[in-house]
Amino acid sequence: MSQAQRPSQFSLLTQRRFGPFFWTQFLGAFNDNLFKNALLVAITFDARSWTDVSPALLNQLIPGLFILPYVVFSAIAGQIADKVEKGRLARWVKLFEIAIMGVAAAGWLSHTLWLLIAAVVGMGVHSTVFGPVKYAYLPQHLKAEELIGGNGVIEMGTFVGILLGEVIGALLAGQGEAGVHMVAFGALGVALLGLATSWRIPASPAPAPGLKISANFIAESVRNLAYSRQNRTVFLSMLGNSWFWFYGALVLSQFPLYAKDYLHGDHSVIVLLLTTFSLGIGAGSLLCEKLSGHKVEIGLVPFGAIGLSLFGIDLYVASLHYVNTAPVDAASVLHQAGSLRILADLLLLGVFGGLFIVPLFALIQTRCDPEHMSRTIAGTNILNALFMVAAAGLAMVLIGQGFTIPQIFLTTALLNAVVAIYIFSLVPEFLMRFLAWLLIHTIHRVSTVDVERIPETGPAVLVCNHVSYVDAIVILAASPRPIRFVMDHRIFNTPVLGFIFRTGKAIPIAPAKDDPWLMEKAFVDIAHALHDGELVCIFPEGKLTRTGELNEFRGGIAKIVERSQVPVIPMALCGLWGSVFSRGPSNVFERSFARGWRSRLALAVGRPVPPQQVTPEFLQEQVLALRGEWK
Secondary structure: OOHHHOOOHHHHHHOOOOHHHHHHHHHHHHHHHHHHHHHHHHHHHOHHHOOOOOHHHHHHHHHHHHHHHHHHHHHHHHHHHHHOOHHHHHHHHHHHHHHHHHHHHHHHHHOOHHHHHHHHHHHHHHHHHHHHHHHHHHHHHOOHHHHHHHHHHHHHHHHHHHHHHHHHHHHHHOOHHHHHHHHHHHHHHHHHHHHHHHOOOOOOOOOOOOOOOOOOHHHHHHHHHHHHHOOHHHHHHHHHHHHHHHHHHHHHOOHHHHHHHHOOEOHHHHHHHHHHHHHHHHHHHHHHHHHHOOOOOOOHHHHHHHHHHHHHHHHHHHHHOOOOOOOEOHHHHOOOOOHHHHHHHHHHHHHHHHHHHHHHHHHHHHHOOHHHHHHHHHHHHHHHHHHHHHHHHHHHHHHHOOOOHHHHHHHHHHHHHHHHHHHHHHOHHHHHHHHHHHHHHHHEEEEEEOHHHOOOOOOEEEEEOOOEOOHHHHHHHHOOOOEEEEEEHHHHHOHHHHHHHHHOOOEEEOOOOOOHHHHHHHHHHHHHHHHOOOEEEEOOOOOOOOOOOOOOOOOHHHHHHHHHOOOEEEEEEEOOOOOOOEOOOOOHHHHHHHOOOOEEEEEEEOOOEOHHHOOHHHHHHHHHHHHHHHO
16 A cells, blocks of 8 residues: 555544544543642642642642652553553543542532642552553554554644643633632543543453562562663663653743743743643644654654754743843733744744654554563653653752753753764664655655565565665665665775664675675574564665666575575665666766656565565566566
């Protein structure tokens, strides 16, 4: 199926396997923030009718109490989500939410602050238990090509729910006693509506029904994280995900004082800043579906990281150019010089944050052990909570050292650049996918034909015609999973490409006349990779074409298949020959303009060939036929 034929990600909302779950999690996120923000606003602007405790202390205490269950109960929640059918667990969570909102309603109506604080802790537990369900549910019900779009819609719904809850909670809390009653009964009504939607969630079989739940949350948390560390890519993706929450917590926590002391705005300006950032997150999350080509495209992660640093730095610069000192509200601040640039920076921070976070979560979902998925998500939540606490600690240290809020924005952006470079140096697959993504979205327009024939799991050998120096990058961009490329040993001597391909586990090979030992080692490494269930890609011609026509396929492919007995998938690259990346009789300058900017390329994937049918001649015929069909 071509990309143009795929349905929109929003069509998932009309399907029972996704729609009821989406609305259940949306209503939960909305209710969390409706209740929590209404409470914060009430004790901030009407503290005397609630307590003698300092509002400043309570504004730090209440968010901390909401996060605390993530640290304490995430490990246990992950075990429960792996052991219990997820639809039933979602209904249990919603019943618990109704009970919590009943306690909160009693607190609102009696003006008993400690009942409300107990409800805050209860909602933290509610969110902790639902978190592993939220992300482990999707891979059970969505196809691989739907996962990035489904995650994007979930992230969009989560942030829109958070935004609406915060705004409506703040507005209702400002309406006096009538507003308090509306919050009390409204939150209870939303919890009941969430229970109703959860009843439509289809069954999701538990991956580990025999799991014995450990009540020792410290030992289980350590065990969870230790297990995740065994898969290096997944663990570093978890750290990257938690880094985003660190970044977001550090920036968002400054909004109240930033709006008040730097923009000289009232409460409506805080709402405007939150709205702008949240809309950016939602837009970026949805944009992932379009930019990723309906697959888990981790090449967007470096793109998102670049945006988070660039627009974080520009937010610092824009703040220095904002010179208004008169009090403003949300409407009048828009007319102040420099304000639109600040809002644009916040919007784009959100957009690039969405591009950063959605592929990371999809990568965790697709690469972790399915039987351990909920516990992996729980481990991610533990790290998120710890990183958010660390963000609060760093903010206090920076403020104590005399940093201004714009300087905190700058520090966060620069730290993001350092962390991104560190993670991408440890997992070069991110950088390779980013280069591939740039190539097919800037210099060329790439379409794929039947790319779903590349297996999602299990070993296979991909064979393709060799047209240009960027063939591997184009194929990598189209593949739904990592590929071990067999590359000419000389490319490993180049400073940048050598590092990328070496750390990307490419397999060097040399002609027998040049280095017979290296050639034999390559065949051994290929056999080991296939035995481990990996994809291996080779170019059987053994050299780049100089004419655009196929060279004769060599016999190495038959030797590989004879040893490993795996299927072979023929592929054809079309449209690259004659470009600046190809080899031909004309000079580089002429080839730079031969194909034109944004020239059209295609990767056509054939049907898998059983190992007993594999011969170099047969595979060459298959590749020729694929190329002919595209032309």
